[in-house]
Amino acid sequence: MESPPRPQSAAGPVVGKPIDRVDGQAKTSGQARFAAEYPYPGLAYAALVHSTVARGRVTGFDVAEAAAVPGVLTILTHENAPSMKPPPRATLTNGGMIVTGTTVNYLNTDEVHWNGQPVAVVVAETLEAAREAAGLVRVAYRESQATVDFATEEEHAVPLKGNPLQRGTARKGDAEAAFRVAPVSVDLRFTTPPLNHNAIEPHATTAVWDGDRLTVHEGTQGIAWLRAHLAARFGVPEASVRVISPFVGGAFGGKGPVWAGTLLTVLAARATGRPVRMMLTREGVYRTVGGRSPSIQRVALGAAADGRLTALIHTGVTGTGRVGGLPEAVTSPSGHLYAAPNILLRHSLVELDLLPNTFMRAPGEAPGTFALEAAMDELADKLGMDPITLRMRNEPETNPIDGKRFSHRLLREAYAYGAQRFGWADRTPEPGSMRDGRWLVGMGVATAHHGTMRFTANVTVRLSADGSVLVRCGLQEMGMGAATAQAQIAADALGVPFEAVRVEYGDSTLPTGPGAGASAQTVSVAASLLAACDKLRRKVRALGEGGSLAEILARAGRDHVEAAVGSQTRLGTLAGQAKFIAKFLRDHRRWVKAGCGAQFCEVRVDPDTGEIRVSRWLGVFDVGKVINAKTAASQLRGGIVMGIGMALSEETLVDPRTGRIMNPSLAEYHVPVHADIPPIDIHYLDEPDPTMPLGLLGLGEIGVTGVAAAIANAVHHATGKRVHDLPITLDKLL
Structure with a gap:
């Protein structure tokens, strides 16, 4: 995606200024094209059939009435769907697998793991026919005992095993003993409910196969991660997969992982040999896209009469799915916010037969700060402070x-x-x-x-003889003005007007960008962009001194100069990731x-x-x-x-x-x-x-x-x- 023309002038240094978004006019005029708006000849439409049981096995289908709906092309179930590889184990160097929404191999299994799991896909000539037929598919099940009530499962919670990014339990001193003898104390229980994603743009996918080459239009927070995941699941090289995502109509975490709708649209396109589009209904998002986990939290604070904390205890129980999900790190803020000589943080998990939870804006810290900060207020009230x-x-x-x-x-x-x-x-x-x-x-x-946090990011910067600058990076624009910010950074780094900078983004054919998550995309791209601009300035100086840029390039027989940061080769990518992880661990040991x-x-x-x-x-x-x-x-x-x-x-x-x-x-x-x-x-x-x-x-x-x-x-x-x-x-x- 190439950023549209600039809507305003911004002469002089522009970092920090309130520059209008470069894509503002495209979005407000309807020119911006989202995942469900790309035309293809012969486009077919897909709709999901959801399980009505929480756990069990599918024993049969009655599709006669559904198949009779005019325009229906096929009804895919585990009995006739093409095979798809199960997701391999996630690792720190395998971003495509880190974004696995669930471990279910959809339509390649008769097992049901939550109420709402897709068990069939209807493909039809029109969206209306697909959705009508999906409502007519009858599914028979053999149900199994399911655990679905988070509130009653607290006693079965299992302590979380820690990892480099998240502790299960952390201690300093003896918080329980200090709490028992504290002159002033509060001991409180908090609960937060499950929450669902409601982006303005519900999840949508358009998938097109050309032999073993796949093009996917998707609103995603991780173009490179989605590409790697699809390549692994469908057994094709990453180079054969193109993900196009110039605009994302809201995400907040829910469009980071790869969910059933995306995978089954690609599967349906492979099965039918036609371009296929799936647009989830709002209900379909709730049934197939994870949200925020519920939590039960205890915050116990002990303090001296002057208000100085002597003990801070924060424990939490959150839910996750049996087939995926993430620990909602509710105790995390309590390790950073208040000086206490005695601290105990402990996180436990309950596994449920529900759709696995996932990232949702400030995962862990949003519900965690509710409990901690409300408890601090109660302590202040008790102290009269x-x-x-x-x-x-x-x-x-x-x-x-x-x-x-x-x-x-x-x-x-x-x-x-x-x-x-x-x-x-x-x-x-x-x-x-x-x-x-x-x-x-x-x-x-x-x-x-x-x-x-920071991620790796590949960036190229081209400076042309006319003074224009082209920045290329496969970053995501979710509405936060990502391309605008990077243009501001490049303009100042190279000493050119803001209007002279163009940013191309939103496409896996561009240099690999970072995921847009953990509030990390801007700084991740900025780090590489600054390094690329520095290389570019050194290249220009090496070409000669004296005269304008155009004259310097003309003497060198060139019309532009370009610099890149990051490698697109497999070995280069692995080396870059290894270097990044080593730096991350060094920083993690040194700083908060x-x-x-x-x-x-x-x-x-x-x-x-x-x-x-x-x-x-x-x-x-x-x-x-x-x-x-x-x-x-x-x-x-x-x-x-x-x-x-x-x-x-x-x-x-x-x-x-x-x-x-x-x-x-x-x-x-x-x-x-x-x-x-x-x-x-x-x-x-x-x-x-x-x-x-x-x-x-x-x-x-x-x-x-x-x-x-x-x-x-x-x-x-x-x-x-x-x-x-x-x-x-x-x-x-x-």
Whole structure:
């Protein structure tokens, strides 16, 4: 994908400026083409048939009525579908397998592992015919006993085995003993429900085979990872697979893994010999795409009378599927946020016969900060201390759990600025003491926190005689302005106007980009882009001195000069990954790198109905250097909106008898709408992290952290009622 023409002029240094997105006009005018909008002659359409049992085996199909629907081409089941290789084991150097959504080999097995698993695919001439026929397929099962109720399985939780990226258990001192003798303490239980992804663009795939060559149009967060995964599953070389993904209509983690819809569209295209498109319904997303795991958390805090923590205990139980899923690292924030001489963190897992969970914006840290930050507020209440004062009294100088240095941390500054800007001093501390007419008014705060990661990225930069610059990288544009930010970086690095830079992205034929996850894409590409620009400047100097660029290139008999970072060969890729992992481990042993911030919230609560209205919001963030002031504020604001939904309305309801999701639609799963959201004031400190390229820390996910706790704390201040179980619905206040 080539970025469209620039919508505005931006002379001079542009990093940090609020530049309009280069793709803004294409998106707002309808020119941007998404995965389900590519025309192909002979295009057929596919629809899924979902299992209605949680565990068992398929014993037969009745497809006669479905096959009779006009336009139906074929109905694929495990009895007639082409073979597909099962996913091999994931490794740190095999990104294509890290993104395996589940280990199920769809339509190559009669086993059923959750209610909603695809057991058949209907392919037809039209979308309407495919969906009508899918509803007419009758499936017989031999059911097995299934475990689907997370709430009743807590006692069967198994301690998580640690790995280099996530500890199962971490200890410092004797937290249980210190807690028992603490002069002041709180011991609290919190729960958060499962949550589902609801991107504006539901998952869609268009797949075309040409012999053994495959082209896939897909909204994905990992073009290179998807390509490698499809090559492995369908037994073709990676070079034979092309993934095209110029625009992604929202993702937040759900379009990182490879799910059934993608694989079965490719399978259907191979079986029919025609281009095939599948567009999941909203219900289809709920039934086949993982979301956030439910959690049960205990936070126990012990403190001296002056508020200094003596013990911090944070344990969590989260759910995962028997055929995949990820530990939701809810205890992670408690290893970084507060100085305590005695800390215990422990994470346990419950395996369920449900669709495996997956990444969802700030996985672990979003629900984890809810429990920790709500507990800190209760401790402040018990101590008779201002919640900000308590937090700052326990602000650590080094990482609390292991003593590593912080590469960058300005949380004190964020709270000081935020308190002044928000008017925290006007808050009267007693619950229920503030009113606005009939409304009870409450103010709450919470700390935001999210770790920083980097991936490998290949980049090429071409400088032409006319002064134009072409940056090429197979990165993903999910709406955050990725191409705009990289153009700003290249413009400043090469000393050219912003308008002179074009960025090509969104295609696996480009140099391999990183995945867009863990708030890491911008910094990952920026590191390679800066290195490539440096190589480019040295190449130009080597061609000669004196005269304009055009004259220098003309004397050298060239019309451009190009530099690359990263190798596209298999050996070069492996060497690059090995170098990256070695650096990552060195950094991991030396530093804790993370963004942080302070969330300030004001709510109004109707004392008669329990209705909650968020009336004001301020987020102050320390996220390192900001590349684009406009898109950065938008990202942080969007995270806060997502957190408001998590706090007040979002909840996936799972039938504890059958494992079926009972509210798989936006009519019954309630996300925030415009009327629910107040003006959101965003401020960032814009202080670079000296250990990161350009000082970047990443900001895509930190905005959602701390939000639910700030709302819960504000609700308590307004009403005197503590709610420990999300979402905070009005029935919990009455």
